Amino acid sequence: MNFDKEMLLEKGRFVLKTAEKLGATQTEVTVGIQNSALTRLANSIIDQNVAEHHATIQTIIYVGKKKGSTYVEVIDNDSIRKAVENAIKIAKMSPDDKDFQSLPGALPYNSIPIEDLVSKNTMNTTPEQRAEHAKMVIDTAHSVDDRIKAVAGAISHGIGERVILNSLGVEAYDARTYANVNLTILAEDGKEQTAGWYADNNTDFGKLHFKEVAEIAARKAAEGFGMKAIEPRDYEVVLEPAALSGLLVYIAYFGFSALMYQEYISFLRDKIGTKLFSEKFNLWDDALDERTTFRTFFDDEGFPKSKIDLVENGIIKNLAYDSYTAGRDNKLSTGHHNKEEGHSLPFPNNMFVGEGDSNLNEMISETKDGLLITHFHYQNAVNPTEGIFTALTRDGTWKIEKGEVKYPVRTLRFTDAAPRFLGRIDLLGTYPKINASTFKVPTIKLPSFRISSIQK
Amino acid sequence: MKDLTQKAIDVCVGEGASYADIRIVTIMDEDITIKRGNIDVLNLTTRTGFGIRTIANGGLGFAGSYLLNTPEIERVAKLSVRIAKASGKTRKKPIRFVDEPAVEDTYITPFKKDPFSIPTEDKISILMEADKRMREASDKVKMTQSDYRAFREDKIFASNEGAFINQQITFCGGGISVTVAEGGKQPQTRSLPASFRGDYSTQGFEYFEKLNLIDLSEKSVDEAVQLLDAKQCPSGKMTLLLDGNQLMLQVHESCGHPTELDRVLGTEAAYAGTSFMTPDLVGKLKYGSDLVNITADSTLHGGLGTFGYDDEGVSARRTELIKEGLFVGYQSSRETAAILGLERSSAGMRADNAQHLPLIRMVNINLEPGDWNRDELIADTKYGILLSTNKSWSIDDKRLNFQFGTEIAWEIVNGEIGQIFKNPTYAGITPEFWNAMDAHTKDDWRIWGTPNCGKGQPGQVMYVAHGVGMARFQNVDVGITKEEGK
Numbered sequence: 001m002n003f004d005k006e007m008l009l010e011k012g013r014f015v016l017k018t019a020e021k022l023g024a025t026q027t028e029v030t031v032g033i034q035n036s037a038l039t040r041l042a043n044s045i046i047d048q049n050v051a052e053h054h055a056t057i058q059t060i061i062y063v064g065k066k067k068g069s070t071y072v073e074v075i076d077n078d079s080i081r082k083a084v085e086n087a088i089k090i091a092k093m094s095p096d097d098k099d100f101q102s103l104p105g106a107l108p109y110n111s112i113p114i115e116d117l118v119s120k121n122t123m124n125t126t127p128e129q130r131a132e133h134a135k136m137v138i139d140t141a142h143s144v145d146d147r148i149k150a151v152a153g154a155i156s157h158g159i160g161e162r163v164i165l166n167s168l169g170v171e172a173y174d175a176r177t178y179a180n181v182n183l184t185i186l187a188e189d190g191k192e193q194t195a196g197w198y199a200d201n202n203t204d205f206g207k208l209h210f211k212e213v214a215e216i217a218a219r220k221a222a223e224g225f226g227m228k229a230i231e232p233r234d235y236e237v238v239l240e241p242a243a244l245s246g247l248l249v250y251i252a253y254f255g256f257s258a259l260m261y262q263e264y265i266s267f268l269r270d271k272i273g274t275k276l277f278s279e280k281f282n283l284w285d286d287a288l289d290e291r292t293t294f295r296t297f298f299d300d301e302g303f304p305k306s307k308i309d310l311v312e313n314g315i316i317k318n319l320a321y322d323s324y325t326a327g328r329d330n331k332l333s334t335g336h337h338n339k340e341e342g343h344s345l346p347f348p349n350n351m352f353v354g355e356g357d358s359n360l361n362e363m364i365s366e367t368k369d370g371l372l373i374t375h376f377h378y379q380n381a382v383n384p385t386e387g388i389f390t391a392l393t394r395d396g397t398w399k400i401e402k403g404e405v406k407y408p409v410r411t412l413r414f415t416d417a418a419p420r421f422l423g424r425i426d427l428l429g430t431y432p433k434i435n436a437s438t439f440k441v442p443t444i445k446l447p448s449f450r451i452s453s454i455q456k
Numbered sequence: 457m458k459d460l461t462q463k464a465i466d467v468c469v470g471e472g473a474s475y476a477d478i479r480i481v482t483i484m485d486e487d488i489t490i491k492r493g494n495i496d497v498l499n500l501t502t503r504t505g506f507g508i509r510t511i512a513n514g515g516l517g518f519a520g521s522y523l524l525n526t527p528e529i530e531r532v533a534k535l536s537v538r539i540a541k542a543s544g545k546t547r548k549k550p551i552r553f554v555d556e557p558a559v560e561d562t563y564i565t566p567f568k569k570d571p572f573s574i575p576t577e578d579k580i581s582i583l584m585e586a587d588k589r590m591r592e593a594s595d596k597v598k599m600t601q602s603d604y605r606a607f608r609e610d611k612i613f614a615s616n617e618g619a620f621i622n623q624q625i626t627f628c629g630g631g632i633s634v635t636v637a638e639g640g641k642q643p644q645t646r647s648l649p650a651s652f653r654g655d656y657s658t659q660g661f662e663y664f665e666k667l668n669l670i671d672l673s674e675k676s677v678d679e680a681v682q683l684l685d686a687k688q689c690p691s692g693k694m695t696l697l698l699d700g701n702q703l704m705l706q707v708h709e710s711c712g713h714p715t716e717l718d719r720v721l722g723t724e725a726a727y728a729g730t731s732f733m734t735p736d737l738v739g740k741l742k743y744g745s746d747l748v749n750i751t752a753d754s755t756l757h758g759g760l761g762t763f764g765y766d767d768e769g770v771s772a773r774r775t776e777l778i779k780e781g782l783f784v785g786y787q788s789s790r791e792t793a794a795i796l797g798l799e800r801s802s803a804g805m806r807a808d809n810a811q812h813l814p815l816i817r818m819v820n821i822n823l824e825p826g827d828w829n830r831d832e833l834i835a836d837t838k839y840g841i842l843l844s845t846n847k848s849w850s851i852d853d854k855r856l857n858f859q860f861g862t863e864i865a866w867e868i869v870n871g872e873i874g875q876i877f878k879n880p881t882y883a884g885i886t887p888e889f890w891n892a893m894d895a896h897t898k899d900d901w902r903i904w905g906t907p908n909c910g911k912g913q914p915g916q917v918m919y920v921a922h923g924v925g926m927a928r929f930q931n932v933d934v935g936i937t938k939e940e941g942k
Contacts, residue, residue, distance in 0.1 A: 038914055039543075042723045046515060046543040050914070051535055052811040053521040054505075067495050073503040073522045083502070090498050093577050095584060097494040127517075127535075131542040138546065152725035154913045184726035195725075263491075263599045264635045264643040342487050342499025377729065378850045382861050382936075383879055385643050390859055392852040394729075411852050413859060413883075415936055452936055453883055455857045 003161055005173050008033070012165040014077060015059055018084045020167065024091070026062040026103050028166040028301060030339075031055075036158030039130040041183070044138045044151045046131060058339070061087040062103070065096040071341045101327035104303045106169035110288055112297050114175055119204035122157045122177035129205075130155050133181070137214040141185050144218035147225070149193075151214075153183035157205045164302035172302040178294060179205035181213050184395060187221035194227070194408070196220025197374055197395035199242070201293045201435045209434050216434075220374060220396035224408045229454050230399060232412075236370030236426075237449035238363045238400065243375045244444050245437030247389065248283075248351055251418050254384040256310050256318075258325035258346050267387030267418070268316055275314045277418075278425040282354030283311040285320065285336070292350045293435045300344070301337040308334045310348065322346040352440040356428025363427050363445040365403040371412070371449070372398045372405060387418040390452070415452035424448065460529055461614035467533035468510050469616055473540065475511040475553070476533075477615035479767060480524065481810035484572060488604040489653075490583045493591060496601075498576070505810035508536040514550025515543030516791075520811030553790035554801060556770050558618035563764020565626040566757075567660025571606035574661045579604045583630070586669040590634045593677035596684065598643065599635035603653040604664060607907070607919070611767075611810075619769040627760055627919060629656030629905060632669050636680040644683035644878060646863055648672040650701040651845050656905035656919065657758040679864060682876050689865050689880035691935025695840035696882055697833070697928050702862050703823065704904040704922035705846045710886040711743075711750050712821040712920070714855035715777045715785070716804070717792040719816075727913050729853025732886070733783055735796060741783040744890030747826060750778035752787050752802055754819035759921035760905035761819030763806075768814060770803040777821070781891070789816050808916040815912050820903060822923030826896025830926055833895050835871040841934055842866045842873070842926075843880050859883040859936060881936040889929060897925035 008031045019027040033055050040048035055075040061068050061084070068091030070083040138151045161175040182199035198216040200209045239247075253260065260266040268276070286307040287296045297305050301323060309317040321329070322337030325346055336346040364372065376391035393412045398405045429443035461478050468476035482504045489497040506529070507520035517540025519532045544550070583602035590600040606628045613621045631654020633647040649655045649667060657663040698706060714731040718724060733741065744750075754761050754772035765771055768790050777785050787804040788796070805814040834842070848861035865880035866873045907919040 036914070037539075040723075040726075040913055042725055043721070045546045045548065047723050048813055048913075049515070049517055049539045049543040050813050051519040051539060052914070053519075053523070053532075054811065055522050067498060069497070069499040071499060071501040071503075073505060075523075086500055090500065090576055093575075093580065094495045094498050095493075095580065097496075099492075099494055127539045127542040131545050135546055150722055150725065152722060154726060156913075182726060186722075186725060197726075264637050265645075269643075341485070341501050342497045343489075377853050380848050380850045382848045382859070382881060390848070390850045392850065392857060394853055411854075411857060413850075413852075413857055415859065453857060453859070453933075455852065455885070 003175055008161065008163040011057065011075065011080060012163045015057065015080060015084055016165055016167055018081055019061055019088065022085065022088045023063060024061045024088060025064055026167050028060045028103050030058045030162060030164050032160060032162035034158060034160040037130065038154055038156035039134055040154045041134055042152045046134050049127065057083060059084055059087045061091045063091045065098065065100050066091045066094040067097050067100065068094055069342045099328050100324065103166045103168055104170060104301055104323045104333060107304050109297050109304045112295055117174060117176045117203065117295060119177045121204050121206035122179050123159055125157050125205045133210050137183060137210050140211050140214035141218040144215055145187060145222035147187040147189050147222060148185060148218055149188040150186040151183060152186065156180050166302060170302035172298045174296060176294065177203050179203065179208055181208050181210055183213055183217040185217040185221045187224065189225055192225055192227060194221050194224030195395045196224065199436045201438055203294065212434060224396055227408045227410045229410050232451045232453050234448045234450050236367045236447055238367060238370060238372045238443060238445045240374050240443055241432050241441040242437045243373045244353065245439040245441045246376045246379055248439055248441065250379050250381060250389055252348055252351060254381045255387065256320050256348060258319040258321045261319055262325060262328060265384050267385055271316050274316055276316055277311055277314040277422045279314040280425040280428060281311055281314050281422055283351060284309045285348035285351050287350040291440055293438055299335045299337040300339045303333045303335045303337060305335045320346045320348045353442060355430045355442045358427035358429050360429060360443055363443060364400055364405060366427060366445065367400040368402055370400045372400055382415060388415065389418060390415040411455040412451050413453045414450060416450035421446055421449050457612050458620065461612060463526060464508055464529050464533045465614065465616045467530050468508065468537055471534055471537035473510040473512045473537050475616060476508065477613065478506055478508045479611055479613050479810055480506045481609060481611040483809060484608045486606045488579055488583060490587045490602045492600055493587055503809055507810045508533050509813065510536045510540045511551050512537045512540035513544030514547045515540045516551055517543060518813045551791055552794045554793045554799065556790060556801060558615065559765065559769060559771065560620045561764065562622040564624045565658045567626055569661035571626065571628045571661040572608060582669060586632050586673045589670060589673035590632065590677050593674050594636065594681050596636040596638045596681055597634055597677060598637045601633045602669060604630040605656065613765065613767065613769050615769060621765050621769055623764055625658060625763055626660065627656050627658045627905065628661055628664050630654045630664055630667060630669060632673055632676055634676045634680050636684060638684055641684045644680050646676040646680040647845055648676045650904060651847060651863065652908060656760055656907055658760060658762045659758050683864060683878045686876045686878040689841065689877035689935050693931050694934050695837060695928065695930055696932040696934055697837065697840050697842040697926060699842065699844035699926055700900065700902060700904060700924045701845050702843055702860065703924040703927055705849055706860065707750065707821055707823050707922045707924060708818065709849060709851045710855055710858055711777065712818040715787050716816045717786040717788040717796065720786065721792055721795060728911055732854045732856050737783055739782065739784060742781055742891065743778050743783040743887055744781040745893050746780045747896055748778050748781045748890050748893055749824040751776055751822050751824060752819050753822060754803055756820050756903060759820030759903045760907065760919040761921045766803040766805045767807050768801065768805045770801045773803050775802040787816055787818065792816065806918055808918050812914065812916050815916065817911065817918040818909065818920040820921045820923060823896060825898035825901040825925060828895050828897045829899045830897045833897055833926060833928060834868060834873060837868045837928065838870060840868040841880065842868055843882065856886050858886065882932050882934045883936050884932055889932065892929045892931055893927055894930055895928040901925035
């Protein structure tokens with residue numbers, strides 16, 4: 001894919017000009033081109049293998065306080081004109097949105113050089129290279145233990161280029177690449193079936209740790225034999241980064257999104273400034289930080305990114321806002337607009353949990369009666385207004401007793417309130433070398449985590 | 457379009473494909489959401505594109521693009537074959553499909569009122585009125601939402617086997633939701649007729665009108681306000697009754713997903729998971745009580761899983777999954793049916809847009825109607841808890857250990873509906889739970905439609921449906937969250 005910033009800008013400007021002629025008072029347009037490919041593994045073969053090529057234009061029109069939007073997958077000017085006409089037409093029949101104040105105006109960006117966001121390796125990756133890496137991870141996993149039965153997972157990469165323009169002068173352009181490998185490896189010994197998982201994310205396909213990911217996932221599967229059922233109750237817990245990161249998606253969605261707060265869903269309602277978590281818990285969002293895997297310097301409405309503290313020493317500090325939700329609370333956007341085909345929600349996409357100075361070995365040795373959890377499956381809020389979440393363990397969970405990993409355990413369900421289980425933290429580790437999760441999260445040891453049911 | 461589809465097939469075969477199909481799809485999706493009297497979403501999506509699926513050197517390839525012209529079709533056809541050949545390098549056995557007739561046909565969803573011909577003002581007017589009535593019904597109302605959606609998919613399927621199928625699928629529907637709060641009490645939400653943006657059907661605008669959202673608005677507020685002062689749902693083993701708008705998700709998660717044959721065969725192992733319903737258990741596993749009959753049926757009128765042909769060109773059909781409690785069948789594709797030695801596919805393959813590979817997706821997965829009337833079933837219950845309207849769901853990767861929460865529950869004492877409970881939850885293990893079903897209704901049986909089922913890598917969101925009434929289960933764990941957060 002060749003970059004074509006000028007073409008995207010030209011299409012965007014065409015939308016603004018057309019909308020103005022037709023009576024729009026404010027207009028925002030996002031023009032994007034995406035190429036992606038994904039090779040899916042199952043039963044130690046390539047089972048699915050796909051490539052996509054998209055061009056999309058999302059137009060949001062305001063006529064006074066009346067709003068209409070269109071999302072189209074076309075790039076020719078006649079179709080674009082029709083999409084703008086449709087957006088104007090539906091905006092004019094819309095009732096006033098009393099909460100709408102304005103689209104964001106132009107502000108300076110802390111730009112990131114395009115060469116830091118885009119990898120040529122990723123752009124040039126071929127189906128044959130994905131197949132070679134697939135074969136390598138399959139062979140690597142099977143070489144770890146002869147009980148490895150099946151390698152599943154995905155190897156993917158993509159490139160996206162976008163411009164966001166609005167009639168108040170916002171003009172933002174970036175291009176990004178991504179690459180991912182995630183493997184779920186199944187093992188069997190005739191009596192039991194076990195599983196292990198690991199993943200890596202990078203902008204550069206060439207920097208993915210394919211071999212290590214295959215080895216770690218295979219070892220987890222091999223070390224999963226001899227599973228025992230344990231009773232549901234409170235345990236100490238050591239959560240690997242992917243486990244905590246998975247929970248953070250739901251904690252942030254149901255807690256720190258200003259939209260959820262304003263709609264009385266968030267468990268942080270009336271808790272800003274309150275100490276809700278352990279003083280060791282620090283959570284922030286920073287899309288500009290070089291340590292985050294997928295950096296960006298503006299959000300989906302072209303508002304500049306900056307660092308925002310969400311939790312400082314256990315105290316709730318801020319919510320994630322976009323222009324619309326910020327306008328309702330008489331605040332400024334924090335640059336967290338996320339949009340998808342007409343729907344939008346502020347969300348912190350680049351979260352960090354503050355590191356400590358511990359490590360996995362120390363955490364295990366400090367655990368008397370606890371669990372070591374790789375990651376979770378099917379997280380969900382049970383009661384978002386109280387911050388109660390549930391999920392099941394998956395792909396490697398072990399019992400820790402008197403400072404030693406003793407045996408693997410069968411699938412467990414936790415059901416617990418985030419303010420309770422993050423209310424006390426024993427130890428925090430450092431960020432892992434391999435980015436198994438997209439958030440920057442260390443391993444964490446908690447003194448109490450509520451297991452609500454087990455699978456016998 | 458026939459010239460374009462033939463061009464694609466010719467290029468694929470010329471590049472060495474032993475099988476090739478192409479889907480050309482245009483999607484129109486009208487989405488309206490009103491929140492607190494304001495337009496939150498008023499959006500029209502139009503997506504056009506194509507996807508080419510090939511088998512070459514025994515491997516499967518797929519590529520798609522938004523750009524529908526001859527040079528792009530040639531490029532994508534070649535890429536699809538190249539990807540298939542790369543895939544073939546790791547295969548131990550070449551992909552094989554079961555035989556299905558190559559059909560030339562047209563199918564159009566029957567409807568009375570075309571939702572895309574109804575003025576948008578009329579849709580907004582209904583939503584605004586429902587929203588207004590909710591806001592005016594109580595000063596405790598903090599959040600209101602009214603939703604409408606109409607979806608249309610025009611698709612052409614052609615294959616080198618000679619199939620050429622034109623289809624137009626249309627669905628329409630909506631729902632309302634209200635959140636109330638007062639002082640330090642926990643906010644409560646009620647959604648009607650179902651949560652997560654309502655209920656949908658492959659019908660026209662007449663279905664949205666039939667939902668009567670304006671008439672439901674006061675009821676939603678009344679129940680939400682009652683929930684503010686309601687007691688916490690009791691906990692313990694007890695008799696559980698599930699309303700249709702929760703029972704449908706129970707069927708979805710604990711029978712729909714585990715009988716998808718691609719999951720069973722390991723294709724989804726890395727993401728959605730596998731299944732406890734393995735092939736050695738077909739005809740042996742007592743999945744449920746004798747009253748449990750579950751089918752996959754894409755021929756029923758109005759279901760979101762209703763169509764003429766799936767995205768492999770296989771005609772709509774009915775397949776038994778559970779018969780009198782016994783596990784008897786799977787939802788399948790041409791490839792997975794061949795692996796298992798089945799004669800036919802269940803016509804389960806669908807993709808959520810042109811550029812996504814078709815996967816086995818639920819059609820209308822139905823708990824077949826029972827013998828009871830709703831009033832009789834309630835009157836027959838000495839003590840039980842009736843749960844309604846899904847709020848939370850979670851199930852493990854083999855689809856055994858589930859936990860659900862609903863918006864509201866009613867206590868049933870001596871055959872009469874009594875007080876309301878808040879925050880109801882229940883949990884169980886799939887076969888234990890379905891074996892505990894001792895009654896299912898027929899008079900309130902209907903097909904519920906949900907357009908929100910996620911699956912696959914890259915992720916796809918499909919529209920599916922479930923026909924259910926109200927069912928009763930004995931000795932279920934209710935009230936899991938009683939002490940959480942303390």
